[in-house]
Amino acid sequence: MHLYRGLRRVLPRSFSARLMAVVFAGVHVPLLVLLLWMAGGGPSPDGARWTLVWVVLGATVVGAAIVMAALHRLMAPLRQAADALEAYYDEQRLPHLPDLGHDQIGRLLHSINRSLHGVDAGLRDLRRSVLLDPLTQALNRRGCEQALADSARQAQAQRQPLSLFVVDLDNLKPINDAHGHLAGDQVLVQLVESARHWLQPGDWIGRWGGDEFLLVVQAGHEVACERLRRWLARLDQAGGNGAMPLKASAGGAAYRPGEDLRGLYQRADAAMYRAKYAGGARLLCEDD
Incomplete structure (x- = not known):
């Protein structure tokens, strides 16, 4: 030295x-x-x-x-290794360093490749755990906030329609009382899985908290509302836990380009409470 x-x-x-x-x-x-x-x-x-x-x-x-x-x-492999480390640090771009055998340089490049891929996999798992609800694997509240901001930004940039729906279960407590909390948890999981069967690329569902969910549908508001009504009807007919029908109240609002997202949520949430006070098991949009 x-x-x-x-x-x-x-x-x-x-x-x-x-x-x-x-x-x-x-x-x-x-x-x-x-x-x-x-x-x-x-x-x-x-x-x-x-x-x-x-x-x-x-x-x-x-x-x-x-x-x-x-x-x-x-010394070209050493320069390539240094460039790969800088690229991952600056752009999170994974390296694809060549396999040069088992000498000191080859082992160094192999170690860098393996280490950075392991770090990246760990970071991906960490991001998923931060943004996903552990029970339903839908977006959690933080994930919903981030996804809603991204969806609104994309809708405004591409001038595409966007609708937000707030969905709240009406009969989760009776299911818990009659069948236990494990059955109630399974109801939440099945609700998310059933939504994913009809959600299209760019749409998403997230668990806002408790038994309240957010859905974003990238479609005209009338089309999006019709999809929600058909979904709620299927839930009511099939039964969320195999024994009792799953009833939910939902409210929807169309995104207005440039508006504050808290205002969008408040409009959809107010429509959901109107649906709940009207007897539940229905969707009301802001124009209804």
Whole structure:
């Protein structure tokens, strides 16, 4: 480490330059000793001797240049590894470093590949655990907030319709009382699974809290409301837990480009409470 630190003071910005300086010194030291000896205390050389010295000097310089070029190419995997680490740090772009065997460089690249892929998989799992409800695997409240902001941003940028629905179960407590909380949990899971059967790409469902869910449908408001009504009817007919029909009240509101998302939620939530006070097991949209 002393040699490394010493050369770093002289050539602070390039490891390649330090490596080539060592190679250059090692190749030229014998020649420099010969020249110093001949210039200082050695016998007076004749013309042939000086010719030999210049030939050796030229061959040494050419050889050193070839060695340095080869070393520069040999260090390409190290430069690639450094670029891969920076790319993942800056852009979360996973590397695809080449397999170079089992020498020190090959093991280093393999370790970087394996480590970054493991870190990335762990981060993906962490993001999922942060944004997903552990019971239903739907989005949790934080995931809903993030997804709603993303959906509204996309709808405004692409001038697409967007509808938000607030869905609240009417009879989860009777199911819990009659069949136990495990059956109630299964009802919530089945509700999410049944919604995913008809939700299209870009649509999503999330558990806002307790037995209240949010659904976003990227369609015209009338079309979206009709899809919700058909879904609620299927839930009521099939029965959420195999013994009792699953009844839910829902309210819907169409997104107005540029509006505050809290206002959008409040409009859908108010429509849901109107549906619940009207007897439940129905959907009311803001125009109803």
